Amino acid sequence: MTLPPLKRLLQGTLLSTAVMAGVAQADDLPPAIQNLEQQGVEVVESFDAPGGMTGYVGEMQGRSLAFYLTPDGDHVIVGTMLDKDGNNLSEASIQELVEGPKFESAWPKLEESHWVRDGDKNADTIIYTFTDPNCPYCYRFRQQAEPWIDAGKVQLRHIMVGILKEDSLTKAATILGSDDPEAAMHEHQTSFEEGGIEVDRKRVSAAHLDVKANNSLMQELGLQATPSTLYREKDGKINMVQGLPNPQALERMMGPRP
Numbered sequence: 373m374t375l376p377p378l379k380r381l382l383q384g385t386l387l388s389t390a391v392m393a394g395v396a397q398a399d400d401l402p403p404a405i406q407n408l409e410q411q412g413v414e415v416v417e418s419f420d421a422p423g424g425m426t427g428y429v430g431e432m433q434g435r436s437l438a439f440y441l442t443p444d445g446d447h448v449i450v451g452t453m454l455d456k457d458g459n460n461l462s463e464a465s466i467q468e469l470v471e472g473p474k475f476e477s478a479w480p481k482l483e484e485s486h487w488v489r490d491g492d493k494n495a496d497t498i499i500y501t502f503t504d505p506n507c508p509y510c511y512r513f514r515q516q517a518e519p520w521i522d523a524g525k526v527q528l529r530h531i532m533v534g535i536l537k538e539d540s541l542t543k544a545a546t547i548l549g550s551d552d553p554e555a556a557m558h559e560h561q562t563s564f565e566e567g568g569i570e571v572d573r574k575r576v577s578a579a580h581l582d583v584k585a586n587n588s589l590m591q592e593l594g595l596q597a598t599p600s601t602l603y604r605e606k607d608g609k610i611n612m613v614q615g616l617p618n619p620q621a622l623e624r625m626m627g628p629r630p
């Protein structure tokens with residue numbers, strides 16, 4: 373019997389331990405969980421799940437996922453678990469056991485990355501956001517954040533990446549390599565709808581390796597969209613939002629609207 377395709381696995385396929393016949397067991401994980409490991413899942417942690425199941429969280433190709441071992445120990449369900457009120461229990465487990473610790477350990481790397489300050493250097497709230505200069509959602513996120521930035525409450529740190537278009541890297545390097553990156557970022561933002569900042573080859577030469585390092589950091593963290601934004605919540609835990617935040621997420625990041 374062949375193993376289920378990866379695509380089916382991530383769509384929530386019910387997997388039987390029968391496919392593990394003849395495969396050597398590793399450690400003390402149940403065979404159904406070993407099956408997932410054979411398909412490239414890195415098991416991070418287990419926990420008690422509703423319905424007598426055992427929950428697991430793990431990562432695969434930078435993507436976090438949750439999966440549940442049935443009480444008979446013979447099957448695993450990969451996917452999202454909701455409670456009777458519609459709350460996403462899988463997301464909470466992933467955040468607590470996988471993404472929270474991962475982003476906590478990554479925070480010093482964000483601090484040491486190549487970023488552009490946007491806002492008061494003494495602002496109480498510091499937020500890191502991966503920004504591609506050709507990303508319309510990055511542009512809109514900066515517009516959303518403007519009241520907090522103008523009020524001196526938030527400092528955005530744009531970790532400049534070049535991933536979306538052919539000239540994304542050169543535009544990002546032009547901003548990073550300028551004498552005043554914050555002013556260059558403002559110039560790009562105000563001219564975004566007309567194509568943004570004009571590429572300067574001298575600045576590109578000075579900063580293109582920095583942009584490539586940021587690209588690598590984004591890939592290392594398993595982030596696949598811009599903006600990807602990391603921030604500390606009130607309890608000190610680090611959270612992440614990919615894409616354009618909704619109004620509720622925006623206030624969780626930045627506090628009440630000024």
